Amino acid sequence: MKIGRSMSVILMILLLASSALLLGASGRQEEGITSLEQLNQPGIQIGVASDSTEFDIVQKEFPKAEIVYTKDLMSSFISVAQGKIDAFVSNKLNMELAMKNGLEGVRILDGTIGEGNVGAVAISPVTEIPDLKNQINQFLRQIKKDGTLDEIRERWLVKHDMIMPEIPEAADPKLRLIVGTTGLSEPFNCYVDGELSGYDIELAKRFALWADMSLAFKIYDYEGIIAAAQGGDVDCIFANLYVTPERQEVIEFSDPTYEVEVAAMVQDTGSGAAANRQGSSQKATGAGFLNYLKESFLKTFIREDRWQLFVEGIVTTLLLTILSILLGTLIGFCVFLICRRGNRVANTITRFCIWLIEGMPVVVLLMILYYIVFAGAKIPGTAVSVIAFTLIFAAAVFSMLKAGVAAVGTGQMEAAYALGYADRKAFFKIILPQALPHVMPSYKSQIKSLIKATAVVGYVAVQDLTKMGDIVRSRTYDAFFPLIAVAVFYFLLAGFLIWIVNRIEIRAFARRRPGEGARKGSES
Amino acid sequence: MIELEHLEKRYKNAVPLADVNAVIHDGEVISIIGPSGTGKSTLIRCIDMLERPTGGKIILDGENICARGYDVTKARRKMGMVFQSFHLFGHLNVIENIMQAQVDILKRSKKEAYETGMKLLQRVGLASKENNYPDELSGGQQQRIAIARTLAMDPEVILFDEPTSALDPTMVGEVQSVIRDLARMDKTMLIVTHEMNFARAICSRVFYMDQGGIYEDGTPEQIFDHPQRDLTKRFVQNLRVLTLTIDGEYFDMAGAGTEIDCYCLQNDIPPRTKYRICLAVEELASHLLRPVLAHAPIRITVEYSGKDGNAEVLAFYGGDKFDPAHSGNGFSYQVLQSTVSSLSYRYDPDADQPNVVKVLI
Numbered sequence: 111m112k113i114g115r116s117m118s119v120i121l122m123i124l125l126l127a128s129s130a131l132l133l134g135a136s137g138r139q140e141e142g143i144t145s146l147e148q149l150n151q152p153g154i155q156i157g158v159a160s161d162s163t164e165f166d167i168v169q170k171e172f173p174k175a176e177i178v179y180t181k182d183l184m185s186s187f188i189s190v191a192q193g194k195i196d197a198f199v200s201n202k203l204n205m206e207l208a209m210k211n212g213l214e215g216v217r218i219l220d221g222t223i224g225e226g227n228v229g230a231v232a233i234s235p236v237t238e239i240p241d242l243k244n245q246i247n248q249f250l251r252q253i254k255k256d257g258t259l260d261e262i263r264e265r266w267l268v269k270h271d272m273i274m275p276e277i278p279e280a281a282d283p284k285l286r287l288i289v290g291t292t293g294l295s296e297p298f299n300c301y302v303d304g305e306l307s308g309y310d311i312e313l314a315k316r317f318a319l320w321a322d323m324s325l326a327f328k329i330y331d332y333e334g335i336i337a338a339a340q341g342g343d344v345d346c347i348f349a350n351l352y353v354t355p356e357r358q359e360v361i362e363f364s365d366p367t368y369e370v371e372v373a374a375m376v377q378d379t380g381s382g383a384a385a386n387r388q389g390s391s392q393k394a395t396g397a398g399f400l401n402y403l404k405e406s407f408l409k410t411f412i413r414e415d416r417w418q419l420f421v422e423g424i425v426t427t428l429l430l431t432i433l434s435i436l437l438g439t440l441i442g443f444c445v446f447l448i449c450r451r452g453n454r455v456a457n458t459i460t461r462f463c464i465w466l467i468e469g470m471p472v473v474v475l476l477m478i479l480y481y482i483v484f485a486g487a488k489i490p491g492t493a494v495s496v497i498a499f500t501l502i503f504a505a506a507v508f509s510m511l512k513a514g515v516a517a518v519g520t521g522q523m524e525a526a527y528a529l530g531y532a533d534r535k536a537f538f539k540i541i542l543p544q545a546l547p548h549v550m551p552s553y554k555s556q557i558k559s560l561i562k563a564t565a566v567v568g569y570v571a572v573q574d575l576t577k578m579g580d581i582v583r584s585r586t587y588d589a590f591f592p593l594i595a596v597a598v599f600y601f602l603l604a605g606f607l608i609w610i611v612n613r614i615e616i617r618a619f620a621r622r623r624p625g626e627g628a629r630k631g632s633e634s
Numbered sequence: 635m636i637e638l639e640h641l642e643k644r645y646k647n648a649v650p651l652a653d654v655n656a657v658i659h660d661g662e663v664i665s666i667i668g669p670s671g672t673g674k675s676t677l678i679r680c681i682d683m684l685e686r687p688t689g690g691k692i693i694l695d696g697e698n699i700c701a702r703g704y705d706v707t708k709a710r711r712k713m714g715m716v717f718q719s720f721h722l723f724g725h726l727n728v729i730e731n732i733m734q735a736q737v738d739i740l741k742r743s744k745k746e747a748y749e750t751g752m753k754l755l756q757r758v759g760l761a762s763k764e765n766n767y768p769d770e771l772s773g774g775q776q777q778r779i780a781i782a783r784t785l786a787m788d789p790e791v792i793l794f795d796e797p798t799s800a801l802d803p804t805m806v807g808e809v810q811s812v813i814r815d816l817a818r819m820d821k822t823m824l825i826v827t828h829e830m831n832f833a834r835a836i837c838s839r840v841f842y843m844d845q846g847g848i849y850e851d852g853t854p855e856q857i858f859d860h861p862q863r864d865l866t867k868r869f870v871q872n873l874r875v876l877t878l879t880i881d882g883e884y885f886d887m888a889g890a891g892t893e894i895d896c897y898c899l900q901n902d903i904p905p906r907t908k909y910r911i912c913l914a915v916e917e918l919a920s921h922l923l924r925p926v927l928a929h930a931p932i933r934i935t936v937e938y939s940g941k942d943g944n945a946e947v948l949a950f951y952g953g954d955k956f957d958p959a960h961s962g963n964g965f966s967y968q969v970l971q972s973t974v975s976s977l978s979y980r981y982d983p984d985a986d987q988p989n990v991v992k993v994l995i
Contacts, residue, residue, distance in 0.1 A: 527684060528713075528717075547725075
């Protein structure tokens, strides 16, 4: 009792101390940063997107500051607005556009950093389309000459109309062009009304028409997109990709498609800051908060029919999960049957495979399968994801069955043998029905883990629920609704699948009572 | 008919069956008794092929069931086995437990299987429990159902592996009475058991197992009343034996006393008997024999029968014929004689230590 009380006191103190520390940390930028020079000092954290080229620039211009990597543009902007990082250095255009679209609590510092970036089309070194680089360069030269490029530039980068012109498809395509892009970088490639749009997308469509090719897009994260081109999953990349010496070592670039200035974004602590800081004070007052919620909801789901993106994501996630569960259960069960009688070779191989599968993070396994094992094969990311999660689930099912069958005990098997059952029949009639109730609880929790684990398939160009949430976030610059919605959908999906499993379980394992079961057949 | 020929079962670190030979005729009811670890259970598990013998033959109706390629399920269908811990199928209720194998293996219709099952449940007195699950029943009830399940398969031979050992003493009776009832049928039965009286009451033949084989084989009267061999005798009379060797000038007599104390305590020997055993050993060894034999070793054996509470002290020693009655110490001899119920001496010239003094307490 005494010990318990003093423990809780110590815990309280620890909690208070840590929250004070956190408050202190978040409160350290009260005065704010007003000029680029201020960034170059120790203790300042400057974010750069992990997939971008700004690292070199920041290192050169602000050698004293600490550089941190952030995931994508949208997450970075929100990190700045919430004061999690002091500044974020990126393409000025993206920043301006985000602020125009309602990003609050941030400011762009005056002036540009370094010499700017050059964006270009990256061409896969193993593409089967002959002379692709020259064709693209030729096309770029032509649209520069006839003014089309200026028109495109005006449309997307200056006016931000965000309206994609109708571009016909090639009438009689001789070749198929597969273009990698991200859909995460407004206004270059992003989703408008559920359709891929933007500067890069328009360029790609016009090029396909010009070169008389049919066109397909594949969606990647910036982290994976160059690897995809290297592996030949795509022929080229139209994705706001900047030319750097490092990238040039592994992939070829076309002539520049555009040049862009680099600027720094910081938290806005000026006059309107109180109202702006992610609307925090606004949210605190009742009506303001409701307005914010309404606005955010509309932005997230209704505008441009974005709910369709969520539906697509849910379908993908559900399909992926259900296929992996079914195949994984089947494979896990079959492997268990093979290994059940202690065949040494089968057991050694199985143990090794399980060791391999369970030993690495899901996302690593997924990427190894996608970028290495199936690199040459033209298999879509969805199929690779199903394979990866099937393996993971099969490994889990195998281990569950092993534990479940062990829990039944050897006596049951002996009793069955003694009654004259042969091995296989004894297993299916006597052992398995008793093992399954032991297996079900972990089977269900494994299903839940699997649904959640599928959230990483964005790495291999699959647009699942999480990825769709990211895409919506990258357009709305608002983290609240997309994230909460995604979380809620995962809960619902898990609940739905568990409900199905429960229904099956009740039918299969309920104890029969008088009037049912045994008598039923015997009295007929 | 089951013939066992040089049956052997060897594990890495133990040899429960070294060489078992027997012929079991149809209709015999055989009890298998013997100390723990002498391969009784291993023997009947081998007969049902739940353990694969490492050598020898088991010939069932003229076929060697240990032969390579022989389908053991064929042999198992002629035999039934009742286990120490019942092994009822936990996912099935009582009547399903009895029906399942009939339907799966004998291909009986559900109706037929149900009727057979109910008949057998009546026979073991549990017809009212048909819809219960095994975990809702007592151990005794479970074992009776396990017996019914075995009977439902119409086996020619029934093997019982310590059917009452896992039961509460209050439930032993109900299971034994079911088995007793079966013994009146014409079925061949092999029963591994520790219950001597039960074995004696129902069986026509007894195997006493020890030293890796069937050590003594006979009718219940032969085995229980007139065992021929030492280990059998020791076992059926529940003899507890202590052997001491007293040698040399500096033998620790007090230490030997402690050893006897310990032995008496372990075997629950009453204090009166204990006192007499100690006295007998001390008088014999220290006062009557030691002065005459000088340093020659004396081997003392104490035997206590848990069955009738009798104790016996034997002293073996070498040298010339010497009856302690004729030692110079008449007083000690009288003390000894007055304490014990009989005192005798014999000389066995062929033995290592030809002089034997036998004291009954």
